[in-house]
Amino acid sequence: MKYLITIVGPTAIGKTALSIDLANHYNCEIVSCDSRQFFKEMTIGTAVPTPKELAAATHHFIQNKSIFDNYTVGDFEKEALSKIEELFLNNDYVVLVGGSGLYVDAILKGFDEFPTIDPSIRENVNSQYEKLGIEYLQQQLETLDPEYFKSITSENPQTLQNPQRMMRFVEVCIGSGKRYSSFLNQKKNNRNFTPIIIGLEADRSVIYDRINQRVEIMLNEGLLAEAEKLYPNKELNALQTVGYRELFSYMDGEFTLPFAIEEIKKNTRRFSKRQLTWFKRKENTKWFDYLTNRTEIIKYIEKQIPKSKI
Numbered sequence: 001m002k003y004l005i006t007i008v009g010p011t012a013i014g015k016t017a018l019s020i021d022l023a024n025h026y027n028c029e030i031v032s033c034d035s036r037q038f039f040k041e042m043t044i045g046t047a048v049p050t051p052k053e054l055a056a057a058t059h060h061f062i063q064n065k066s067i068f069d070n071y072t073v074g075d076f077e078k079e080a081l082s083k084i085e086e087l088f089l090n091n092d093y094v095v096l097v098g099g100s101g102l103y104v105d106a107i108l109k110g111f112d113e114f115p116t117i118d119p120s121i122r123e124n125v126n127s128q129y130e131k132l133g134i135e136y137l138q139q140q141l142e143t144l145d146p147e148y149f150k151s152i153t154s155e156n157p158q159t160l161q162n163p164q165r166m167m168r169f170v171e172v173c174i175g176s177g178k179r180y181s182s183f184l185n186q187k188k189n190n191r192n193f194t195p196i197i198i199g200l201e202a203d204r205s206v207i208y209d210r211i212n213q214r215v216e217i218m219l220n221e222g223l224l225a226e227a228e229k230l231y232p233n234k235e236l237n238a239l240q241t242v243g244y245r246e247l248f249s250y251m252d253g254e255f256t257l258p259f260a261i262e263e264i265k266k267n268t269r270r271f272s273k274r275q276l277t278w279f280k281r282k283e284n285t286k287w288f289d290y291l292t293n294r295t296e297i298i299k300y301i302e303k304q305i306p307k308s309k310i
Helices: 015-025 051-056 073-088 101-108 119-132 134-144 146-155 157-161 163-176 204-221 223-233 245-251 257-280 294-303
Strands: 003-008 030-032 093-097 194-201 285-289
Touching: 003 015, 003 101, 015 030, 015 051, 015 093, 015 194, 015 294, 030 073, 073 093, 073 101, 101 257, 119 134, 119 163, 134 146, 134 157, 134 163, 146 157, 146 257, 157 163, 157 257, 194 257, 194 294, 204 223, 204 257, 223 245, 245 257, 285 294
Parallel strands: 003 093, 003 194, 030 093, 194 285
Antiparallel strands: none
């Protein structure tokens, strides 16, 4: 039996440190599923593991893509599953870590099958978006699949601002003549591993304090200069990210710098709340306080493994 030790939780909670400790304990490697740490141009604002942390355990899917690449969660699912299968050839354990719920789900259970859409429909939806903006896509989805629109609005509202995903929802509705949500949860994807899911949590005030501290550290490490380099490409999907978006508004003259910094903190806190909401719905997750001793977490993991495997 192969085991995918999966570490989830809100941003700034300490997932990276735990993943390294567990990888060292089980003498295995780490697969990252943080959807912004994939991009090599984004280092400070995505809290990429430090060189020391990267040297402490072998990591995969860290800064392996460019912001100019069209890289989807479906692409990640295929590549990451292939890498995990390769790693399992030499080890019964792999550590999966990240705060991007959609990407965690892609590995643990996969995605649903959707119909092939006529390219002309895709082109038309894209053309309408370019003329009318994101509001067009939002209105279309609300009309074509009101239940799905409502669920996104309440559970994952940042998706409503993501043009690539919104265009996909709309083109599937138009091209198939069915609701996008009707294609969800149709089949079970088989996985050749057993997930052991560990969640890290803390009191909300602690999480918020850690987020505020992390933002200050990022600024001290040169986040503003990093954002200035990326500014000419601010419209790229990869850069529609908390920490960069607010600084781009500062560079556009919409925000003062102190206000932009406070917006980064506020929006990161909101993001952490959404992360917790997403992960708390996941069954079979064992939650630990972020200060829990590693030995206690390891004891829990080993209870999930038949004694003959330990």
